[in-house]
Amino acid sequence: MTENEQQVAGLLLAAGGGRRLGGRPKALLEHRGRPLVEHAVDVLRAAGCTRVHVVLGAAAAVVRERAELGDCVLVENPEWADGMGSSLRSGLDSLTGTKARAALVSLVDQPGIGAAAVSRVLAAYEDETSLASAAYDGVRGHPVLLGAAHWAGISATATGDRGARAYLKEHEDTITLVECADVAEPYDIDTTADLTHLE
Secondary structure, eight states: OOOHHHEEEEEEOOOOOOOGTTTTOOGOOEEETTEEEHHHHHHHHHHHOOEEEEETTTTTOOOOOOOOOTTTTEEEEGGGGGOOHHHHHHHHHTTTTSSSSSEEEETTTTOOOHHHHHHHTTTTTOOOOOOHHHHHEEEEEEEEEEGGGGGGHHHHHTTTTOTTTTHHHTTGOOOEEEEEETTOOOOOSSSSGGGOOOO
């Protein structure tokens, strides 16, 4: 196990209620015969994250029941309806006090981003001051790697659906962009039309 794998925890945000999908929780959408949340956890593990925290929200009890999440740490965000910011805060809080020195944050509704892209971003980790992000033709996207030195600042600005966006914008000049367009497609599963991306 490399040092990166021990020091960087995977943080999967999987709390969304799928409002534009008629209220179908994104974690439970089916992809290749399994819930999307399982697929997303496998991607983080295949990329080299040995510790994976999964933030649940919408239908959390059903997700726990239906998805095989084995040795993941499951974090419930009671305020999931407030948007991604609250899930990111819950996830970072759950990592405080662990040995993790960075969080590799991915979103449950981006099945076009596989282990190849995630491991590239993981490789950008240097220490707890690291900030890195996948980029698609130069445009910043997910996953993002957030060193522990930034967690308090990110939590303070993560509101609504913004997640770490405000903080990253402020620290743009310190972010390592990792180009991933050749190995991944960063589409989101947000609307019924997007369901065609699922297999």
